[in-house]
Amino acid sequence: MAEEILRVVDVTKRFGGLIALDHVSFNVYKGEILGLIGPNGAGKTTMFNVITGVYKPEEGHIYYKGREITGMRPHKIARMGISRTHQIVKPFGELSVLENTMIGALFGPKHETITEEEARQIASEILEFVGLADKAELPARVLNIQEKKRLELAKALAQEPELLLLDEVLAGLNPGEVQKMIDLLERVRREKGITMIMIEHVMHAVMNLADRIVVLHFGRKIAEGTPEEIASNPEVITAYLGDPEMALKFVKKLRKGGGA
Amino acid sequence: MALGLKEATRKLLDPGSYLGWALIAIFTLVGVYFWAGKISSNYPSLLMDIMMFVGIALSLAVIMSFAGYVSFGHAVFFGLGGFSVTIVFRSATKGGILAGVTSNSVVLLVLGLLLGIALSILLAATVGAAVLRLRGAFFAIATIGMDYVILYLETLVGEGGELEFNPGYTNFLEKTYAFFLIGFILTFLIVYLVRVSKFGYGLAAIREDEDAAEILGVDTTRYKIYAFIIAAALAALWGGLFSWRTSSVGPENFSLKYSVDMIVMNVIGGLGTLAGPIIGGIIYYIVKRLTLIYVPQLAYVVMGVIVILVVSFFPEGIVGIVNRKVKKLSEYLI
Numbered sequence: 307m308a309e310e311i312l313r314v315v316d317v318t319k320r321f322g323g324l325i326a327l328d329h330v331s332f333n334v335y336k337g338e339i340l341g342l343i344g345p346n347g348a349g350k351t352t353m354f355n356v357i358t359g360v361y362k363p364e365e366g367h368i369y370y371k372g373r374e375i376t377g378m379r380p381h382k383i384a385r386m387g388i389s390r391t392h393q394i395v396k397p398f399g400e401l402s403v404l405e406n407t408m409i410g411a412l413f414g415p416k417h418e419t420i421t422e423e424e425a426r427q428i429a430s431e432i433l434e435f436v437g438l439a440d441k442a443e444l445p446a447r448v449l450n451i452q453e454k455k456r457l458e459l460a461k462a463l464a465q466e467p468e469l470l471l472l473d474e475v476l477a478g479l480n481p482g483e484v485q486k487m488i489d490l491l492e493r494v495r496r497e498k499g500i501t502m503i504m505i506e507h508v509m510h511a512v513m514n515l516a517d518r519i520v521v522l523h524f525g526r527k528i529a530e531g532t533p534e535e536i537a538s539n540p541e542v543i544t545a546y547l548g549d550p551e552m553a554l555k556f557v558k559k560l561r562k563g564g565g566a
Numbered sequence: 567m568a569l570g571l572k573e574a575t576r577k578l579l580d581p582g583s584y585l586g587w588a589l590i591a592i593f594t595l596v597g598v599y600f601w602a603g604k605i606s607s608n609y610p611s612l613l614m615d616i617m618m619f620v621g622i623a624l625s626l627a628v629i630m631s632f633a634g635y636v637s638f639g640h641a642v643f644f645g646l647g648g649f650s651v652t653i654v655f656r657s658a659t660k661g662g663i664l665a666g667v668t669s670n671s672v673v674l675l676v677l678g679l680l681l682g683i684a685l686s687i688l689l690a691a692t693v694g695a696a697v698l699r700l701r702g703a704f705f706a707i708a709t710i711g712m713d714y715v716i717l718y719l720e721t722l723v724g725e726g727g728e729l730e731f732n733p734g735y736t737n738f739l740e741k742t743y744a745f746f747l748i749g750f751i752l753t754f755l756i757v758y759l760v761r762v763s764k765f766g767y768g769l770a771a772i773r774e775d776e777d778a779a780e781i782l783g784v785d786t787t788r789y790k791i792y793a794f795i796i797a798a799a800l801a802a803l804w805g806g807l808f809s810w811r812t813s814s815v816g817p818e819n820f821s822l823k824y825s826v827d828m829i830v831m832n833v834i835g836g837l838g839t840l841a842g843p844i845i846g847g848i849i850y851y852i853v854k855r856l857t858l859i860y861v862p863q864l865a866y867v868v869m870g871v872i873v874i875l876v877v878s879f880f881p882e883g884i885v886g887i888v889n890r891k892v893k894k895l896s897e898y899l900i
């Protein structure tokens with residue numbers, strides 16, 4: 307595989323008595339999309355929070371491009387080239403869509419040299435790219451959920467990151483919107499070549515987009531492999547049995563795989 | 567901050583600056599007539615009031631309106647400015663440490679202002695480092711603590727009463743008008759450039775969602791402290807000028823009531839904008855003046871009702887409403 311961009315080593319994160327992450331390790335390689343899945347409460351979002359510096363893990367280390375970033379402040383990590391979207395969208399409500407996106411550009415890895423004009427230019431291009439150009443002047447709070455998800459993506463992309471963390475960007479979208487977002491993510495990979503970690507509940511999306519998948523369950527990593535390996539992993543299926551809908555999807559996927 | 571001289575100059579010609587320039591033009595014009603002895607001191611006095619009201623509203627706006635941190639301790643910096651000017655003048659009289667060094671009142675005023683600004687920056691940096699970790703109501707309540715502590719210190723030195731000084735009364739009002747005008751221009755330039763710079767974008771992001779701002783690369787801790795320091799320094803400047811004008815400082819200069827007045831000006835005008843504190847300061851002054859003339863007993867009642875109405879029905883303030891109703895104006899009322 308390609309060069310390693312992120313290395314998560316033995317990370318443990320506790321909230322009081324609850325172990326949200328239990329000695330989790332995995333690598334992310336340049337250019338790939340890594341799917342991060344698991345039932346609700348498995349610790350996926352917490353993993354993102356630990357990688358981006360929102361939480362400091364009690365144990366373990368995180369290396370980004372060979373440099374330890376464990377416990378660094380979030381803004382420092384963002385400026386090194388790791389950007390993320392939030393499961394619960396976080397628009398700057400009273401600011402315009404364009405300003406929201408400009409702030410992404412202004413404070414990203416290029417923060418020291420970028421001018422406001424350049425930031426505006428980048429933001430406009432990104433809004434075009436994610437399909438929000440016609441909403442650029444509106445205050446972000448008036449967007450609908452689909453548009454807010456796109457704005458999350460736009461803000462992160464405007465930073466011109468090397469590693470992009472996507473936290474359930476498909477959640478809350480209708481099937482048509484899901485497909486559009488998947489197409490958009492395909493384009494991010496193809497045209498921008500950004501490495502991504504993608505937390506997702508929409509199974510067919512992860513199965514299609516991800517090169518590899520890591521499965522968390524109760525804070526532990528229970529499996530890692532290609533989508534095919536994951537879909538046929540008995541432990542993964544058992545983990546999802548608590549979530550019948552999800553288990554069904556896995557079984558279907560298995561059957562499809564077996565039938566072909 | 568990340569705003570080059572060239573870019574700053576260009577920004578100073580943007581439509582968003584017109585309101586400020588218009589006021590400066592009016593103030594200067596009136597000043598010219600006043601200095602030339604063509605008009606009495608009535609209008610200049612009124613305009614000095616307005617300059618100060620808008621000036622202090624703008625100073626608080628940097629932390630409250632731009633960054634979203636409502637400080638009830640702002641009068642502390644205002645008082646500190648006045649206190650410093652007073653102390654400098656008093657120490658230049660016989661027996662004081664500046665006695666015999668200089669008796670030039672302009673030099674003493676500048677010294678006093680610089681001392682006040684320096685002390686305020688020091689205080690804002692230390693107190694800010696602690697209280698700016700708090701959010702929302704907790705921050706606001708913590709800043710009330712500043713009012714109490716400083717009030718106590720001030721009464722120790724001032725023995726509970728007013729401290730007066732002699733600023734030298736030749737051409738006093740003419741000089742005062744000039745100092746106020748310079749103070750106003752400085753305040754406007756600084757606050758305007760904060761508003762339209764990268765720093766201003768960062769503060770807006772903090773106001774809207776601090777966690778999201780931090781994750782997006784904004785050094786929130788540093789930005790908040792810078793904003794607090796700038797706000798404090800400008801408040802000290804106005805406190806110093808005010809004490810010069812009244813030739814005194816007293817516990818009232820530090821009082822929570824003044825802090826609340828500044829908050830009210832920002833709320834009435836509209837939060838998150840530069841035009842808000844400008845228009846809010848002017849309206850606050852006009853309402854206060856008129857009520858004191860016509861219904862003095864009800865002055866606070868009227869202001870109270872206005873505040874309740876604005877917060878309940880027009881939380882975006884006057885500027886917010888105007889911008890929503892008249893889209894064309896929003897380019898000017900930034």
Ligand SMILES: Nc1ncnc2c1ncn2[C@@H]1O[C@H](COP(=O)(O)OP(=O)(O)O)[C@@H](O)[C@H]1O
Pocket residue numbers: 321324326344345346347348349350351352353
């Ligand atoms: N800030 C927090 N304080 C306490 N518990 C938390 C916090 N954040 C997450 N948790 C808990 O950690 C576990 C993992 O949460 P999370 O990472 O959000 O799961 P996922 O994203 O996989 O659904 C859950 O039990 C959740 O309640």
Ligand SMILES: [Mg+2]
Pocket residue numbers: 350351352393
């Ligand atoms: Mg989650």
